Amino acid sequence: MKLVIPVLSLETGGTRYIYQLANELADKGHNVEIVVPENASIAWPLRTHITRVKELTPQAIPPGDFLLPNFYPTVFPAWKSKKGQVVRLSLGYEPMWVPEAEKARESYLIDAPIISLSQWHRQLILQGTGRDSTVIPGGVDTSVFHPCPKKSLSTERLTIAYILRSKEHGYTWKGSEEFWEACRQIKHTVPNFDIRVVATEGANYPAPVPYEIVKAQTDREMALFYGQADIFVSTSYFESFSMPLLEAMACRTAIVTTDNGGNRDYAKNGENCLMVPPSDIGQLTLALLQLLTQKNVRDQLALTGLQFAQPWTWRRSADKLEALLFKLSHP
Structure with missing residues (x-):
């Protein structure tokens, strides 16, 4: 099949879903072409055809058996x-976060099948538009994301890892204030732990506790970031899937996460993570305290998470997408 994927860029967290699936589909023998504006950034290593265009207009879209637009401004040119x-x-x-909410909603109302990333995401689209979708979840590359020695083995101080997305860059739903407040409160009880942060947009937050900024621009650097930590924390109010949690699980790192909706398909509270309500600083603080002070719980959650992450491969995701497209080709 010839698959054309128009994108605005391939540099933010969510677009990793596109590059991973595109590479897997190319590896399966499909002709995959990524179409991107000439000045747009591509941060991920692609094994597909890449076509640079002046802008994403209908005339600039190449022909294909299927066109897979994603972010709403790419939908109308493809259509x-x-x-x-x-x-x-x-x-x-x-529509949950962009200023052009109604225009974004209209991009779901064209007569085209929809792909969502989780059951929660599917329900969100259904409630907002009345249209159902096919769930094709994200995955994790366990050849890259795998366990490595913890920094705490040499420092004798546990490490908490966190990905910082700033409000200044439009990420108003990531819950960073709650994370920092929970860490501030914990310091009164457990003073000896370290915080390491990947600041994706180069954000420099005036936090109430010391922290180290880690530069991690490749998957292997991110795997080291997850793997060296004892605890990985996610505080988002909502996510369509949330790949970092699966990646941290694959690195045998214990997880504390908010119930962000999109992680419900794989995050099981008390089994492979500790899950707390979004914005609940009290419960977030208690969960972090539990993992900082109870090694047996921390180790068990990390082990179960590692085992649980193994089947969630990108090849499985690509197989699901391929099956859907074949079904659409032969109704």
């Missing part, structure tokens, strides 16, 4: 091009 059957890939239900 108007009439260059192939459109399948609307949703990496997140945009």
